[in-house]
Structures are given as structure tokens and as C-alpha cells.
Amino acid sequence: MFLADQGRDAVIIRRIITFQKFPLIGPPSSIGEVFLGPFYYYLVAPFLWIFQSNPIGLAIGVALLSMIAATIIYFIVSKIVSKETAFLFSVFIAFSALFVDIGRFSWNPNLLPYFSFITISLFFLSLHGKRKLLYTFMFGIMFGLSFQLHHLAALLVVPITLYFFVFLFRKKDWLALKVPLISVIGFILTLAPFALFEIRHGFINMHNLFSLFTKQNVVSTGSFISRLNDVISAIIPFALHLSIHPVLSFLIVITVVGIVVFLLKKKENPFVTLQLISFISLIIALSRVNAQVIPHYFHIMYMSFYFLLAYILSTLFHSKLKVIGIIVTLLFVLIQAPSYSFFWKPASRQYELPERIGKEIALKAQGERINLTTYPVEFTSRDCYQYYIEVNGGNVIDGSSSEIAKTLYVLCDKKPCRIINSDSWNIQMFGKAKIDTMWEKDGVTIYKLIHQ
Numbered sequence: 001m002f003l004a005d006q007g008r009d010a011v012i013i014r015r016i017i018t019f020q021k022f023p024l025i026g027p028p029s030s031i032g033e034v035f036l037g038p039f040y041y042y043l044v045a046p047f048l049w050i051f052q053s054n055p056i057g058l059a060i061g062v063a064l065l066s067m068i069a070a071t072i073i074y075f076i077v078s079k080i081v082s083k084e085t086a087f088l089f090s091v092f093i094a095f096s097a098l099f100v101d102i103g104r105f106s107w108n109p110n111l112l113p114y115f116s117f118i119t120i121s122l123f124f125l126s127l128h129g130k131r132k133l134l135y136t137f138m139f140g141i142m143f144g145l146s147f148q149l150h151h152l153a154a155l156l157v158v159p160i161t162l163y164f165f166v167f168l169f170r171k172k173d174w175l176a177l178k179v180p181l182i183s184v185i186g187f188i189l190t191l192a193p194f195a196l197f198e199i200r201h202g203f204i205n206m207h208n209l210f211s212l213f214t215k216q217n218v219v220s221t222g223s224f225i226s227r228l229n230d231v232i233s234a235i236i237p238f239a240l241h242l243s244i245h246p247v248l249s250f251l252i253v254i255t256v257v258g259i260v261v262f263l264l265k266k267k268e269n270p271f272v273t274l275q276l277i278s279f280i281s282l283i284i285a286l287s288r289v290n291a292q293v294i295p296h297y298f299h300i301m302y303m304s305f306y307f308l309l310a311y312i313l314s315t316l317f318h319s320k321l322k323v324i325g326i327i328v329t330l331l332f333v334l335i336q337a338p339s340y341s342f343f344w345k346p347a348s349r350q351y352e353l354p355e356r357i358g359k360e361i362a363l364k365a366q367g368e369r370i371n372l373t374t375y376p377v378e379f380t381s382r383d384c385y386q387y388y389i390e391v392n393g394g395n396v397i398d399g400s401s402s403e404i405a406k407t408l409y410v411l412c413d414k415k416p417c418r419i420i421n422s423d424s425w426n427i428q429m430f431g432k433a434k435i436d437t438m439w440e441k442d443g444v445t446i447y448k449l450i451h452q
Contacts, residue, residue: 001105002055002350007384009106010048010055011398013041014387017049024197025205027108029151033208037148037194040108053391055351058106066103069114070094076121077307080271084317088310091329097241097339098295098302104342108149109296115146116153117303123160124274126179127167136179140186146300148190153300155285159278166277167270228287235283238295239305242335253283256305259312272311279304351388354381357441358388361409364448369395371408373426375417385411404430410447419447 002010005027015021026036044061051057070093078086093099102110122139129135146153168176188195198205232253233246244252260276282301291297316325361372372389374382386396397403408430410419419435422428433449440446 001059001107001348002354002381002384004381004383006055006058006106007354007381007387009041009108010058010387011383011390013045013048013058014053014390016041016045017053024193024200026148026194034151035205036108036151037144037191039145039148039190040111043111044106055106055387059104062106062110063103065111066099066114069111069118073114073117073121073303076118080121080124081269081311082314084314085307085311088313088325088329089307092306092310092332093303095333095336096239096302096306097336098238100336100340102296102299109299112146112149112153112296112299113303115142115149116156116300117307119143119146119153119156120159120274120278120304121271123163123179123183124271126183127164127173127176128270132179133182136182137186139179140183140188141190143183144187144190147187148194150296150299152286152289152297155282155289155300156278158285159274159281162281163274163277166273224287228284230293231283231287234293235298235301235305238298239302240332240335241339256308256312260308263312263315272308275304275307275311279308351384353442353444354384355388357411357444357446358385358390358394359392360441361385361446362389362392362394365389365394365407365409367393367395368407369397369405371403371405371430372396373399373408373410373424375410375412375419375422375424375427376414382411399426402429406450407436408433408449410449412445412447413443415445417445417447419449 009027012021012023016023023038023041026038026040028035043065044058047057047061047064048055049057051060070090073093074086074090076086077089099113102113119139119142122135122142126132126136126139143153143156146156164176164179167173194205229246229250233249236242236249236252237244257276257280260272264273264276279301282304286297286301289297313325313328316322361370370389372382372386374385382399386399389396397405408427410417410427412419418424419427420433427433427449430449430451432452434452436448436450438445438447
């Protein structure tokens, strides 16, 4: 995939590896003019450098990081719970059509499931591990990095807080109070670049965030039951990559929760308890967020569901019901398999068209500083073309800038192309213009406008 978000990120990351600019903020979030931290850019930047500015390097970077994180998770679960649970959990992670899909293209939320689970695990180890101080500090850092991947990671505070108070009052271990204090230090350290940006720009992001919570409906004001039903009806189909009736989705959630509660009564396991609390509380928390029901909004909880499912099946492997565990695991893999279309379908190669057109515009512009836009509004991959223009030596003014150049290139993929007297603000802001030249390339009409 190489669409608008991937193009925007590629432009910024290339400037990092060419030492042109080191951003202090990251991608814009989907909730107003609120930006994430820059962690993702620096995390994947080495892969763009290794692949010599070919943006496919960013996708390969996400794939490799996903595999590394999945391996780390295997060792964490095998150490804390059991090798059987870790193995089955790894099967669900490796074969999940959802995880395979998000592991094949570059986008900041795609690594959030792994970071969220590792964050929860480090929190657990900060309370139960031998090296509590180290785990506590690492937990704060990982939480901060997860928050930079997507703001919804902030909801991890809910299960973490609930479990912390359960632990505190059951164990009466008041030394555990150092966990929130030390972890906050690690969290703040990860946000240092972002804080510097805020200081330099009058805390603009904080003002936008405050405005978002005070003037917009971030918290859902609708029926709690209705919203809860929407979340439960979506999470299971997304996780299983299976279209099922909402009632069946609800029954699966109740069954999984019920069986885990039953198993915990027979044999207590604090880590499983934490994951159960995480799964239930995040369902409730997400039902209070006024957001669309789309797959990446649930990235913070898929791992908990897969883990609980793996834990249930691992117990069957030690009983007379072993065959049921094997059947369910194989059935999961078989359900996911049809989605691996990349094995028999040709690759989309979405970078090729921007590459060809970008190279041609860069050649014609001859280093001149230019404005660039697309038409109509639905044609949103402007940054993809900017990326390849710059790779080929061109000089494009960023779309967020108000600077007006001598030349504006407009890319149109849907006729009629209303270029003169256009309804597009991006064209209007160039001022009174005339068409200097125009030509077609691979179904895209390219207009070169100059001032009249």
C-alpha cells in the first residue's frame, strides 16, 4: 500500500535520513488537529535508508518489526504462563488475517497491537518480576511509545489502573506505589521531542486537545448498551476475520470470558487475570469513545482476545478434550487462509504510478520550486507524487504551506477536470492562472499552471 498516509510519511522520513529535517511531532491523529509523537518516523527511518529511498523498505520494516515483536511476545508468555499457551498464541498472531494485513504496509497504528501487549506485560512484571525497578521504567517507556503510535493507547490506563488497585489491596504491598511514579518518568522521557515542539509553538497541540474534549463529543453520549453492542459486534468479526451475526459475536465474548473465569477459579494465574481485566475493560472503554467502528481502533485489545483464546485451548491440550483444541486451532487457520490473496494475486504496486509521474514532473520542473495539488478532492495521494518528485531532484512546497510558487502542477484522474475557475481551494489559492501545458500519463492528466 502506498496511499496518502504512506506518501506523507515517506516524505518526512526521507528528510530524516537525508539530514534535512528532524521532526518533533508525528502524524496527525484522526481526532481533529491533534498530532502524535514522532517515534514511528524514527523507528522505521533506517529501513528507508537501507532500501535507498524505495518506500517498499518502510513496509518491509513494519513486517520485520512485527515478526521481532511477535517473537518477544512468545518468550514473555512462555516465561510467565506456559510454552503451550505461548505456542498457540503465536499461531493466532502469525496466521491472523488482520495481523498479516497490517504487517504488510507502513502505517503508525499497525505496530500498536504488539506494543500494547508488551506494555501490559512489562506492567505485570513491574509488580511480579524479579527486576521490578527495570521493568517499571521499561513499562513507562513502552507506554509512551505506544501512545505515540495511536492516542487510543491511552485507554490502557483503564485495565492497568484496575489491576494495580486489585494487586495493591490484595497483596498489601505498598512498595508497589513506586510503579506509577517511576513509570511516569519513562513515559515523559519518550515525549521529550513532542514537549519541545509544544514549548516552541505555544502549546498549540495541547490547546487543540483541550478544545477537542471541551467542544467536541469525544465521549459517546448515546445509549451505552447500544454502543457496547456495536463494539462487541465488531471486535470478534475483526479478530476472527469472519462475518458473523452480532448475537454470535456476543456469545463468543461471553463464552471466552466465562471459561477463563472458571479456569481461574480452579487455578489462579495473575497474568491471565490481567489480560481478562484488559479485555473486558477495554470493550467498555471503547464503547464510551465516540469514534467509528473500524479495525485499527481495536488494535489495543486484539492481543488480549487471542491470548485468552490460546489460554483456554492450552488447557484442553492437557485434558481428554485435546482434540477439540486441535480442531479449533486448525479451524482458525483455515478461516484466515482465503485472505492470503498475495499468494495468487498480482501485487498492487501502488508506488509505480507516482514513481513514473513524479520522475516526469521533476524532469520538467528542473529544480524550480513548485506547488503541487490533485483534483478532484477524492484523489488524495498528493504526497505520494511529491515524494517521487523530491526523490528525483524536484523541489515541492509542502501542502500545509501558504507559500505560492511561480508554477502549480495539478494532477487530475477524473474528468471533467475543472482546473480554471476550479471549486478546489488548493487550486484557487494559487491565484489567477492559465494553463501553460498539459499532458496525459497513465490515465492521469497533468496540468502546468502559471500566473496570468
